[in-house]
Amino acid sequence: MTGLVTRQQLRATETLHPNKMTVISLCLPLLAVLMQPTLCLYNCPTQYERSPDSSDLTVNCGTTLITLEINLCTAQWAGFNSSTMALNGNHNITACQGSIDTSVDPPIIRYQLPVNSSDQNLCRQSLQIVDETPDPTGPFSNFLTIQSVIITGFIETNTANPESGLISYSTDLYYHFSCRYPLEYLINNTQIMASSVSVSTSDNNGSFADMLIMNVFNDSDYGNLLVVPPSGMQLRSRVYVEVKAVNLTGNFYVLLDQCFGTPTAYNVSQTEQHNFFTGCSVDSRATVDTNGIYKFARFDFETFRFVQHREQAKSSIYLHCILRLCEPTKCQELLNACNNRKKRSLTPFGQEGSNSATLSIGPLYTSREDGPAVETYSANVASQKDDLNVTGLVVGVVFGSAASALLVLGGWFVLKKFYYAGYLPRSFN
Known part of the structure; x- marks a missing residue:
């Protein structure tokens, strides 16, 4: 039985062998796919x-x-x-x-x-x-x-989830x-196409200059306009200046960049001028009271005279201010730079810019004083008086000498006449 069984089993095995080989041949590719699924999912070159x-x-x-x-x-x-x-x-x-x-x-x-x-x-x-x-x-x-x-x-x-094991092929x-x-861009070459019929283009610049006013006062309350007497103001008198924006649209403040005085009316080639203040730098005899925080700005100064007017009874002063209109935050930003000494080299304002305007007023007249203010020129007058006294003395001496000579000659002729008439003894000769 054992041998039979063995032979029967052998025959069964021999009979089934071709089908078994077919199944095995079909399973091998499937097994390969199951073993390496990622290599067969997509058709890759x-x-x-x-x-x-x-x-x-x-x-x-x-x-x-x-x-x-x-x-x-x-x-x-x-x-x-x-x-x-x-x-x-x-x-x-x-x-x-x-x-x-x-x-x-x-x-x-x-x-x-x-x-x-x-x-x-x-x-x-x-x-x-x-x-x-x-x-x-x-x-x-x-x-x-x-x-x-x-x-x-x-x-x-x-x-x-790290791989387990000692080695890996992935x-x-x-x-x-x-x-x-x-974040920075240049947008240019923007072209606008319009109809060639009835095209009108207008680009105009506006100005707020007509809404800016400069006034001069004689008191710190800025309540009384300054009236200059015909003879002129006394030197070292206090003058109060206000620059104001009136009826101005928008929230703009007035910031004075520079204010100065000239002996004549302003022109762009003006070389002789006295600066009351320029940006953060203020003259010792001037005071900036309000600037860049309201719709008006104020400063004051002491009157003076220009030396070129030394021969004149009155010296004229023309006042000028370069100012800008700026938004409150921008005005404050410029003013804060004055408080930072490290930024003094980067003057935030004080120079005329494209958004600045110049206002002028004047002239104001100051008179010459009869005191110490004109003592500088008294030496020339005294010198002229001394020259006149010396000349008079010399002329007097000359005329005095000539008169004495005439008297001597006249006396000599009189004595001579009496001598020849016999009124005088001969021993006189």
Whole structure:
């Protein structure tokens, strides 16, 4: 029985052998697929059977979305697929995992990342604003620095569950990317097309000059307008000046950049002028009372005379102020720079700019004084008087000598006449 059974079993085995070989031949490919599933999921060319590199990553820095595309074939050859890779390490968030697109060759894994840093950005990224030096030959060459936004991130495989065992034939994938967005732009060459029929273009400049008034007062309350007497004001008298904006549209304050006086009416080539103040620098005999904090500005000074008027009974003074209209915050910003001694070299105001205007008033007349103020010129007068006295003395001496000589000669002729008449003795001779 044993041998029979053995022979029967042998016959059964020989009978079934062809079918068994067929089944085995069909299972081997299936077994290969089960053993290496990632190698057979997608039809990838043999040229991508290599380790992934940086050329497998494509980055598109859009205005609202950053789109990332990774070569699926090289990732597959390395032993990974879309479920094992995620943006910025967020493997548990579905939105941070990629989607597969097989409509392109080679197929890709696509990721999208919003360009923002808000809480709604589930995948997150690093967003940093940096200062950069502009191109010296570019349109921003006049800028010291310009700013840019740099967004950085990465795509990596899941390392939370490390492989077991001593060795592995797969690699870890890590793709780093960055997008740079400049914040300074030049918008030019904007073309506007209009109909060639009945086209009218008008560009006009406005001015607030008619709403600016300069007045001069004789009291610190700025209540009484100054009235100059016909003979002129006395030297060292206090004069109060107010520059005011009236009926001005908008919230603008008056900021005096510079106020000065000239001996004649103002002109652009004026070289002789006395500065009451220029920006942060104020003359010792002038006071800036209000400036850059209201719709009016005020200062005062002591009257003086210009030396070129020394021969005149009155010296004329023409007042001028260079001012600007600025928003309150801008005015305060300029004034604060005066309080910072380190910024004195960068005078915030004090020079006429494109948004400045010049107001003038005058002339004011100051009179010469009969006291110490004119003693400087008394030496010449005294010298002239001394010269006249010396000349008179010399003339008097000459005339006195001539008169004495005539008297002597006259007396001699009288005595001679009496001698020849016999009235005088001969011994006289």
